[in-house]
Amino acid sequence: MALTRKAPKAPPPRKARLSREVVLAAALELVDAEGVDALTMRRLGQELGRDPMSLYRYAASRAALLDGVTETVLDELTVFADDVDWQTQLRRMAHDLRLVALRHPNVVPLLVTRPLSTPLGLRPLAALRPLEQILDLLIEAGFAPADALHVYRAYYGFLYGHILNELQEFIVDPDENEAILRLGLHRLPAKEFPRLRALGPVLADYNGETELDQGLGILLSGLAAQLSGPHPKPVA
Amino acid sequence: MALTRKAPKAPPPRKARLSREVVLAAALELVDAEGVDALTMRRLGQELGRDPMSLYRYAASRAALLDGVTETVLDELTVFADDVDWQTQLRRMAHDLRLVALRHPNVVPLLVTRPLSTPLGLRPLAALRPLEQILDLLIEAGFAPADALHVYRAYYGFLYGHILNELQEFIVDPDENEAILRLGLHRLPAKEFPRLRALGPVLADYNGETELDQGLGILLSGLAAQLSGPHPKPVA
DNA sequence: GCGTAAAGTCTACAGCGTAGAGAAGGTGCC
DNA sequence: GGCACCTTCTCTACGCTGTAGACTTTACGC
Numbered sequence: 001m002a003l004t005r006k007a008p009k010a011p012p013p014r015k016a017r018l019s020r021e022v023v024l025a026a027a028l029e030l031v032d033a034e035g036v037d038a039l040t041m042r043r044l045g046q047e048l049g050r051d052p053m054s055l056y057r058y059a060a061s062r063a064a065l066l067d068g069v070t071e072t073v074l075d076e077l078t079v080f081a082d083d084v085d086w087q088t089q090l091r092r093m094a095h096d097l098r099l100v101a102l103r104h105p106n107v108v109p110l111l112v113t114r115p116l117s118t119p120l121g122l123r124p125l126a127a128l129r130p131l132e133q134i135l136d137l138l139i140e141a142g143f144a145p146a147d148a149l150h151v152y153r154a155y156y157g158f159l160y161g162h163i164l165n166e167l168q169e170f171i172v173d174p175d176e177n178e179a180i181l182r183l184g185l186h187r188l189p190a191k192e193f194p195r196l197r198a199l200g201p202v203l204a205d206y207n208g209e210t211e212l213d214q215g216l217g218i219l220l221s222g223l224a225a226q227l228s229g230p231h232p233k234p235v236a
Numbered sequence: 237m238a239l240t241r242k243a244p245k246a247p248p249p250r251k252a253r254l255s256r257e258v259v260l261a262a263a264l265e266l267v268d269a270e271g272v273d274a275l276t277m278r279r280l281g282q283e284l285g286r287d288p289m290s291l292y293r294y295a296a297s298r299a300a301l302l303d304g305v306t307e308t309v310l311d312e313l314t315v316f317a318d319d320v321d322w323q324t325q326l327r328r329m330a331h332d333l334r335l336v337a338l339r340h341p342n343v344v345p346l347l348v349t350r351p352l353s354t355p356l357g358l359r360p361l362a363a364l365r366p367l368e369q370i371l372d373l374l375i376e377a378g379f380a381p382a383d384a385l386h387v388y389r390a391y392y393g394f395l396y397g398h399i400l401n402e403l404q405e406f407i408v409d410p411d412e413n414e415a416i417l418r419l420g421l422h423r424l425p426a427k428e429f430p431r432l433r434a435l436g437p438v439l440a441d442y443n444g445e446t447e448l449d450q451g452l453g454i455l456l457s458g459l460a461a462q463l464s465g466p467h468p469k470p471v472a
Numbered sequence: 473g474c475g476t477a478a479a480g481t482c483t484a485c486a487g488c489g490t491a492g493a494g495a496a497g498g499t500g501c502c
Numbered sequence: 503g504g505c506a507c508c509t510t511c512t513c514t515a516c517g518c519t520g521t522a523g524a525c526t527t528t529a530c531g532c
Binding site: 105108109112113115116120121122125128129131132135136139145146148149150153154156157158159160161162164165167168169186187188189192193194195196198199202203211214215218219221222223226 | 341344345348349351352356357358361364365367368371372375381382384385386389390392393394395396397398400401403404405422423424425428429430431432434435438439447450451454455457458459462
């Protein structure tokens, strides 16, 4: 009897009590492995050894479940609150988000589109926390609140744009990448797309990390210069 | 008899010959009006007074139909090929795309996510044409091809990011906007989100156009400076 | 041991994308 | 005119989807 009590937290193959966390984790796993479309209630139920309907205890609908998945992913973001320079701080966050996106490419479509259906203030808190954090960081660094907002917008805009860009450029592993890429480009009418075709080799070796970093550098220093930025505390 | 022959191109309520253009136009209309989810084969068939299956003559699948819709939207982009400065040229294109996005907000999710499932070279030509155009523009302006690619990436990244940002910020018309926005912000735990809540008023009057323009300005001039840019032909 | 609330299940329904076979319609040749 | 042909369109059917509502099982406090 004492044995059948309750396994504390181990993941036994079948029948442990469900919980929102468990459900979302399984959902994320499924999305990572097979894409958003594979996440159906029936399939997820099967994955958990439960009736599909039991999931509705932990997510009000499939849409809510998807929101939960994005929230779970955003929770992977590690928060640093050191006192380094605001620019490097933003850079670090950006790279962090980039890595999360690369770790869960199938979630990125959700990341960028789900918010579109929810007015800003009504989003999951996890989605707003970075915003608040960054605003705080910038204001703390000396920006006027309104300017902080501008900086944030440019920053996040660029960041999300970059992530979309990067995910579009490679999909397969770098080995066959080049071949496939070339194959694709080869299809293009030479007359209409001379530039693109000529850039094939350059396209093949793409380094998202440095590309992001450089773009951010330009943008941030530009912003700092234009807005009567933070009192520039030189590196004493 | 002569009457029932064939109406040449007018849109009679029911039975004119279908065509890919007609189908895609109807699809776009539906998406604009009711969102992506409303675009089902059955519904679209009904809208056209046809059996759903007839649509498969003009789009191989629902996914292909969605691709067709995005292509249709991108075709709205007007192409300028004047000889003005490359920066203002890029600016103009950006504003153009922004307006298209605002005109078809429901299509934006498709615009940003569909390419994720298609390797670069295999995308619809309409999606690649802007890339080619911009590369050409930049190289013509004096950039080295590889640098042109960097500029393009930063530019498009920022542009798409901005569009996503902007669409997230307003959804409703500006009148009730403020109220709803405030309502949303009000919900936020005051302790955790002081900055965001304080910015309510500022958030309410947002001008996407100038926001885009300024961000672009910063980015482009930064790029021009960093890369051994185009031979700077000063404004004689 | 029992009562109660929570957790999980079953059944059912309307709607989905689309395969495959067939009907209707237009067009050209004799 | 009549016939053949090819394109366009329709019908039927299948397996899948999300989820409402009623039911059964389980866990837990007293």
